[in-house]
Each structure stands twice: as C-alpha cells, then as structure tokens.
Amino acid sequence: MSRTTVHVAPPSGAYDVLVGEGLLDDLGSLLAPRSPSRETLVIADSTVASLYLERARTALEIAGFTAGSAVFPAGEAHKNLPTLGGLLEEMAKAQLGRTGTVIALGGGVTGDMAGLAAALYMRGIAYVQVPTTLLSMVDSSVGGKCAVDLAAGKNLAGAFLQPSLVVADTGTLATLDDGVFSDGCAEVIKHAILADPVLFGDLAAKPLSLDDPRERLVSVIARNIDIKRGFVESDEREQGPRKLLNLGHSIGHAVEAASGYALGHGHAISIGLCSITRAAERLGWAEAGSAAAIETVLKRHHLPTSSPFSADELIGYARLDKKCDREGITLAVPECIGFASLRHVGFEEFAHIIALGTGAL
Structure with a gap:
C-alpha cells in the first residue's frame, strides 16, 4: 500500500x-x-x-x-x-x-x-x-x-x-463526484504552472483521474504538498513569495463571488488562471503559447476556461480581494510554465488586465 x-x-x-x-x-x-x-x-x-x-x-x-x-x-x-x-x-x-x-x-x-x-x-x-x-x-x-x-x-x-x-x-x-474532483485538479495544475514543468507535462499527457492507480494519486498529491511546503516555510505569513500561491485567485475569487458561490472553487480558479495568463501574454509578460498550453490542460481536466461574467461585473468583486491595498493589488503572474512573478498594479491597470483576460478587449 x-x-x-x-x-x-x-x-x-x-x-x-x-x-x-x-x-x-x-x-x-x-x-x-x-x-x-x-x-x-x-x-x-x-x-x-x-x-x-x-x-x-x-x-x-x-x-x-x-x-x-x-x-x-x-x-x-x-x-x-x-x-x-x-x-x-x-x-x-x-x-x-x-x-x-x-x-x-x-x-x-x-x-x-x-x-x-x-x-x-x-x-x-x-x-x-x-x-x-x-x-x-x-x-x-x-x-x-x-x-x-x-x-x-x-x-x-x-x-x-x-x-x-x-x-x-x-x-x-x-x-467525490467528478466536479468536486476537477476542483482539486485546478490547484494541482496551478502548482505545476508555478514550480514544476515536468508535472505540467505529465498532466498534459495523462490527465489526473479517480481511476488512476493509487500510487499515482499519492505521488501527485505528495508532490503538490511539497511544492506548497517550500512557499510556506520561506514565507509563513504571506508577506512575499507565498503570494505566488494566489496565482489565478484574484480573478478566480471574483468569478466565484459573482456566481454567488454556486461555481466550485477550482472551477473559478481555472477561469482565473486562463484569464491572467491571456492578459500576461498580451502585455508581453508571459511566454507566447503559455495561455494555450494552460487552457488545453485545464480543458482535459473538465474545467472551464472562460468567464460567464463580464469584466465590469468582475472588477467590482475583485476590488474586495484581501490582497488589495489602497493603491491596487499584488498579482501572481505566470511568465512561463514553471515560473511566476509578483506584480503590483493599480486598480485601473487591474481592470484593464481583467478585460484583456476575459476577452472584453
């Protein structure tokens, strides 16, 4: 066992x-x-x-x-x-x-x-x-x-x-039903985007499934915990690099709130991951092709990649995010598969990022 x-x-x-x-x-x-x-x-x-x-x-x-x-x-x-x-x-x-x-x-x-x-x-x-x-x-x-x-x-x-x-x-x-399992897959994929391109490639080649051998599930879960361990040990109170774990969450939480929490957390984060990566590519912050690669893996895990809510609806909820300060918000931005960085942007720029990411612009 x-x-x-x-x-x-x-x-x-x-x-x-x-x-x-x-x-x-x-x-x-x-x-x-x-x-x-x-x-x-x-x-x-x-x-x-x-x-x-x-x-x-x-x-x-x-x-x-x-x-x-x-x-x-x-x-x-x-x-x-x-x-x-x-x-x-x-x-x-x-x-x-x-x-x-x-x-x-x-x-x-x-x-x-x-x-x-x-x-x-x-x-x-x-x-x-x-x-x-x-x-x-x-x-x-x-x-x-x-x-x-x-x-x-x-x-x-x-x-x-x-x-x-x-x-x-x-x-x-x-x-678990399939939807709840897929919720968890969104966080698995997020960790791979942040810190493990090999895991990302594995998930792209063979999506995680409840039918997988237990050895694979244990291995993937343990690897994800180890990725998070590194961030927690270096920045327990989330003053610096641990904020990278919020990748996809600033827009994702807004999607979740706009749905009245009817949409599962992982489904909302999936939309957030796609939105921030699309915007990052268009702004020249992310490597070309990153958004397409992420969308493909998320779709293979039966997760949504586009927002059912308008950019205007989302910005109102996003400004209530606990990562906001008086000047704006600190975003985790994927630069390529396996690496992300933090960027502090003003609220006007954040609204522009949401519009770019959701296809409003």
Whole structure:
C-alpha cells in the first residue's frame, strides 16, 4: 500500500503531512504520540459526516481518545461568522480543554472553519487536518491559513494557525463526484504552472483521474504538498513569495463571488488562471503559447476556461480581494510554465488586465 510523509517546518512549528490509502482508520494511533491529552472534537459538514464521521470517531476511540463531534450544514454559503459561533459554542458545551484537539474532517470549508475555531477557542488550541477532497489535500489543509467569509468578500476574517498533523486518506477520494474532483485538479495544475514543468507535462499527457492507480494519486498529491511546503516555510505569513500561491485567485475569487458561490472553487480558479495568463501574454509578460498550453490542460481536466461574467461585473468583486491595498493589488503572474512573478498594479491597470483576460478587449 503506497503511503508517504511530507515534513513541513514553518517558523511557528513543524508537522507531518501523511498521504496514503486507509489512513483514516489509523487516525487515533497517528495522533496519540502527537497529542498532549486524549480529548478531541471532530468537526465535519453534513455531507462528510454521513460518510466518515463515525469511522473517524471509532479510530480515535480505539486509541483511547474521547471523540465528540460538531456538524454544520455543507457548503460555502455556511462558511460565515454565525456558523463559526455555533461551532465555538459546541466546543464549549463539550468542555473541550486547552490541551484538547480539534479534528477538521472534510474539505476546504471544513478546514477553514475548524482551524479558525481552534485558533479562537481559549486563545488557541491544537487542530488536525483530515482532508477528504483532492483540493483540500493538495492545498488548503497545508499552510495554516483559516478563515470565514464576510458579506464584503471571501476569507476576510481569519488567522494563521498551523495544524499539528495532516492525515490525507486517498481512499476518501472515491466518494467525490467528478466536479468536486476537477476542483482539486485546478490547484494541482496551478502548482505545476508555478514550480514544476515536468508535472505540467505529465498532466498534459495523462490527465489526473479517480481511476488512476493509487500510487499515482499519492505521488501527485505528495508532490503538490511539497511544492506548497517550500512557499510556506520561506514565507509563513504571506508577506512575499507565498503570494505566488494566489496565482489565478484574484480573478478566480471574483468569478466565484459573482456566481454567488454556486461555481466550485477550482472551477473559478481555472477561469482565473486562463484569464491572467491571456492578459500576461498580451502585455508581453508571459511566454507566447503559455495561455494555450494552460487552457488545453485545464480543458482535459473538465474545467472551464472562460468567464460567464463580464469584466465590469468582475472588477467590482475583485476590488474586495484581501490582497488589495489602497493603491491596487499584488498579482501572481505566470511568465512561463514553471515560473511566476509578483506584480503590483493599480486598480485601473487591474481592470484593464481583467478585460484583456476575459476577452472584453
């Protein structure tokens, strides 16, 4: 059975990311040597709870942990302050102590919610990420960013808190539908554009699939985590190079918001990746042919490449992005497959970039 470990060591504290099939059943034994107490509370959304909550609790209880649970309604629409408040109340009701551990069981929304709840509860307790989607395995479960959405925009209220452990059981991917799996593929492709032209070529030649051998899935997931590890270790608080991980996100988040969060995160990021690369090519910032190559790989992973919203609609949402300052926004710009750079642009130029990228000009 293929299993691997990626060690992540940011300044605030190191932890292991374990990747492999069947790890969920070993959750308790994996956590035991890393936990100061035997108190846990598992947080999951309503969809994942019906699939994996009892299995996770059983694994914890077999290892001697108490395993309470808190379940919230599934979906980005519930990643907000009222839901967060409800989770904090459940933690208090369960009398979870300062040495207790929160278990974030699910996708990116759950990881954000549970991580932020752990950061706030008793001024900060430990939490473990147990991602169950491809997107959360390759991206959101690693790096310590956790947040909720506000009416004004996505992820505007949050904190940095690194998990004490990440347990990514690739067996849970079997219950994903094709659209949710494709969401994760967008982040895989993003990492390849940023830092690994060999991986990009592999994805172009053979798109990632749920039907792939488990060894390939474990290898690709681990490689993506290792790419992100490098950015997190060098710039934990996202003051410099870690901003490159936002490639495709400034426009992608605007697309996601314009859809009322009906469009999956990865689908929106796919549109963002294509838009920023098209604009970069037209401005002479990116190598010719980059946009076509990226579009081809994204399409082969059943992801959209054009925006259903106008440039005028998107700029309003984009200006609410948390990467904006009073003068403009810092964009991650792909220069070629395997390399990107940061550019700070004013809002007028940003609007022009969106128009170029979406074909309005």
